[in-house]
Amino acid sequence: MGEEELHQLIGGCIRKDSGSQKMLYKAFYGFSMGICLRYANNREEAAEVMNQGFFKVFTRIDTYDITRPFKAWLGKIMTNVSIDYYRANLKMAYAEDLDKAENITDGELPDRKLNYEDLLAMIQRLPNAYRTVFNLYAIEGYTHEEIGEMLDISSGTSKSNLHKARQKLKQMILEAEKVGNNGNYNKGMDYSSSVAINRVDLHNLFTRKNI
Amino acid sequence: MSTEKDENKLDSLFKSGLEDQANEPAFREADWEAMEQMLNEGKKRSGIVYLLPIVSGIAAMLLIVLGYFFFNRNETKPEKKNQVAVTHSTKGEAIDKAKNNTGTNGEPARQFADSGKQQTKSAPYAATGPAQRSRAESGKTFFPLSSGKVRRSAGNAVQNGQQVLAANTAKTAANGKTALGTADNKADQKADALANNGKNVTTADRTASGTPDDKTALGTADGKANQKADVLANNGNKTVKTDDRTALGTADGKTALGTSDAKGGQKIIAANPTTKSTKSAIRQNPGSRPVFALSVIASSDLNGVNSSFQQTKIGGNFGAMFSVTFKKWTISTGAQYDYKPYLTNFDNYHTAYKFPTDPSSVKADCRMLDIPVNVNYQVYRQKANSITIGTGLSSYFMLREDYQFNYDNAYSGSYGYYGGATPSGPSHYTVVNRNHNILSVLNIDATYTHQINSKFGITIQPYTKVPLSDVGASQVRLQSTGVAFGINWNINAPSKPK
Numbered sequence: 001m002g003e004e005e006l007h008q009l010i011g012g013c014i015r016k017d018s019g020s021q022k023m024l025y026k027a028f029y030g031f032s033m034g035i036c037l038r039y040a041n042n043r044e045e046a047a048e049v050m051n052q053g054f055f056k057v058f059t060r061i062d063t064y065d066i067t068r069p070f071k072a073w074l075g076k077i078m079t080n081v082s083i084d085y086y087r088a089n090l091k092m093a094y095a096e097d098l099d100k101a102e103n104i105t106d107g108e109l110p111d112r113k114l115n116y117e118d119l120l121a122m123i124q125r126l127p128n129a130y131r132t133v134f135n136l137y138a139i140e141g142y143t144h145e146e147i148g149e150m151l152d153i154s155s156g157t158s159k160s161n162l163h164k165a166r167q168k169l170k171q172m173i174l175e176a177e178k179v180g181n182n183g184n185y186n187k188g189m190d191y192s193s194s195v196a197i198n199r200v201d202l203h204n205l206f207t208r209k210n211i
Numbered sequence: 212m213s214t215e216k217d218e219n220k221l222d223s224l225f226k227s228g229l230e231d232q233a234n235e236p237a238f239r240e241a242d243w244e245a246m247e248q249m250l251n252e253g254k255k256r257s258g259i260v261y262l263l264p265i266v267s268g269i270a271a272m273l274l275i276v277l278g279y280f281f282f283n284r285n286e287t288k289p290e291k292k293n294q295v296a297v298t299h300s301t302k303g304e305a306i307d308k309a310k311n312n313t314g315t316n317g318e319p320a321r322q323f324a325d326s327g328k329q330q331t332k333s334a335p336y337a338a339t340g341p342a343q344r345s346r347a348e349s350g351k352t353f354f355p356l357s358s359g360k361v362r363r364s365a366g367n368a369v370q371n372g373q374q375v376l377a378a379n380t381a382k383t384a385a386n387g388k389t390a391l392g393t394a395d396n397k398a399d400q401k402a403d404a405l406a407n408n409g410k411n412v413t414t415a416d417r418t419a420s421g422t423p424d425d426k427t428a429l430g431t432a433d434g435k436a437n438q439k440a441d442v443l444a445n446n447g448n449k450t451v452k453t454d455d456r457t458a459l460g461t462a463d464g465k466t467a468l469g470t471s472d473a474k475g476g477q478k479i480i481a482a483n484p485t486t487k488s489t490k491s492a493i494r495q496n497p498g499s500r501p502v503f504a505l506s507v508i509a510s511s512d513l514n515g516v517n518s519s520f521q522q523t524k525i526g527g528n529f530g531a532m533f534s535v536t537f538k539k540w541t542i543s544t545g546a547q548y549d550y551k552p553y554l555t556n557f558d559n560y561h562t563a564y565k566f567p568t569d570p571s572s573v574k575a576d577c578r579m580l581d582i583p584v585n586v587n588y589q590v591y592r593q594k595a596n597s598i599t600i601g602t603g604l605s606s607y608f609m610l611r612e613d614y615q616f617n618y619d620n621a622y623s624g625s626y627g628y629y630g631g632a633t634p635s636g637p638s639h640y641t642v643v644n645r646n647h648n649i650l651s652v653l654n655i656d657a658t659y660t661h662q663i664n665s666k667f668g669i670t671i672q673p674y675t676k677v678p679l680s681d682v683g684a685s686q687v688r689l690q691s692t693g694v695a696f697g698i699n700w701n702i703n704a705p706s707k708p709k
Contacts, residue, residue: 013418021250025243030235037236047242055249095274109220119225137228138222165465166221 006070012067013061021058028053030069032078039136053081079140083150086128109170110177122172130165138160248643256359265580269546276503356675503702506670508547512693516555526691527549528581536676539589541599547581553689561686570616577683580608583654595662605652605676612642612683646683653677660699668699
């Protein structure tokens with residue numbers, strides 16, 4: 001989409017023209033959904049969050065500074081909306097015992113590229129708190145200090161959550177390699193050992209949430 | 212060292228994989244629709260505004276109907292007066308009164324008595340050829356007396372019913388200058404005696420012919436009026452007109468018999484009011500004139516899907532209706548705001564969306580505008596109480612539909628919480644203002660109406676609404692059964708004579 005066209009669309013959105021709104025929505029759907037999916041548990045939630053983000057975009061479009069890149073502005077809104085959506089969960093600090101998992105994560109990460117769906121499925125399987133920190137740090141490039149501020153947690157917690165997220169992801173990748181090889185990652189998951197660990201995590205999550 | 216490298220590798224693996232533009236999810240129309248709803252909802256606070264065209268349309272129709280009615284009434288009134296004034300000014304008054312006296316039980320009788328009054332008035336003229344004095348006096352006294360009494364009789368009408376009323380008005384009708392007292396007695400007696408066709412008439416005849424003086428003429432006139440009133444009282448609404456005419460006719464004949472000298476003049480006078488009063492009777496008879504009514508209703512009902520009322524929930528509705536009653540038929544329409552919550556098994560819920568896991572049940576909260584068009588037929592009427600049964604069709608305009616999906620297992624997949632591969636599916640779904648189901652619901656009701664006075668009544672209406680097609684975004688067969696309570700206002704109810 002050309003700059004000119006984008007500005008026209010934005011102008012239309014400022015006038016609350018529904019045609020322009022839909023075109024803008026459509027044009028940035030993939031980009032926004034890509035962000036929201038990473039933070040969400042599933043596509044439905046992602047769509048809901050994304051729509052909340054677009055709602056903000058449409059209602060506050062007049063505050064957008066036209067000299068700055070629109071995509072960055074939009075991406076920031078989507079990230080913020082996603083964080084807001086899960087904020088209630090994010091505060092929970094998972095004082096999780098990682099020792100068990102530590103042993104399993106031995107092994108080299110595969111060099112080949114995993115496909116988008118598999119990566120997304122893995123990241124969505126992470127608990128919200130881990131996923132959010134991983135997203136913000138590894139993908140968006142924020143520092144732990146920034147993340148701590150954004151999520152209202154300490155930078156230590158951010159670091160810890162990132163570490164745990166990585167552990168889990170690595171573990172998932174290795175499992176996927178072991179079970180599926182070239183097959184679909186999802187197919188093997190129901191009887192992989194990582195599930196058992198996850199269930200323990202789940203237990204911890206609920207018993208320790210008052211800590 | 213190796214872990215750090217690993218971490219970086221992991222991060223970049225995800226970063227490159229997830230930020231690859233080629234993998235951006237494809238546009239889904241459903242998401243935009245949800246977005247659109249959200250945007251509309253911002254405006255939706257002004258839902259009433261959205262409905263304004265419909266509401267104002269109904270209001271405009273009402274105004275036209277009302278305006279026509281009042282305008283028409285004002286226009287016909289002087290016209291009548293003029294016509295009658297040709298024969299006699301008091302007759303004009305009488306007819307005017309007859310015209311006003313429409314609607315309630317006593318009405319036909321009163322109207323009739325008014326015509327009787329005309330007759331009795333004409334009777335003295337005819338009978339007392341030389342007594343010009345009495346004519347002048349009756350012209351004076353007639354008015355205040357009759358008006359007072361008619362008013363009282365209007366009050367009686369509600370309490371006593373037709374016969375007494377008829378008697379009273381007959382009384383006033385029969386008022387001459389001297390015969391007031393006797394006229395009263397006679398009127399009462401005869402009203403009690405009910406219709407006794409042959410005898411009264413003949414005696415009346417005799418007296419009339421025997422003594423052509425003012426007093427007796429009045430007495431007989433009284434008798435006739437009463438009799439007519441009785442006949443009328445015993446007859447139904449429909450036959451009133453014919454009775455009216457025949458009774459008048461005989462009255463004319465009789466009075467004419469009594470006085471030979473004034474015969475010609477009498478007949479002319481008699482002829483005129485007869486035709487006039489029948490004309491006005493046609494117009495004024497409640498059975499043949501449409502009655503317009505406005506009502507406000509509120510109802511509570513049970514809502515369920517597919518006639519399974521185990522899962523019903525209680526909803527509420529309120530609205531306004533406009534109805535036209537013609538004879539025993541009533542046609543009504545209006546608008547109601549419905550709040551219909553219901554719970555149904557997922558089997559009854561239809562959607563194009565494929566749920567990752569089917570919910571066990573769906574809880575819905577529907578807000579809609581219900582525009583019914585109903586026809587009712589009166590099956591029972593006793594004084595102020597009536598029962599009608601009716602049917603009709605309703606159009607549902609869905610304003611907002613909220614669906615909440617309930618799952619058997621909170622973590623629907625076997626390892627739901629972490630199971631990105633088996634997400635539990637959406638928890639709710641909202642549709643705003645999208646579905647219109649025109650004439651898709653069959654209404655069946657029975658309405659009990661109690662008329663408090665000529666203008667206001669209360670109604671109790673048990674009803675059921677059976678869907679003829681699937682309604683709403685979920686395409687369910689939503690059935691409602693409940694009771695509505697309402698207050699009616701008859702717009703063109705008879706005004707009391709003054």
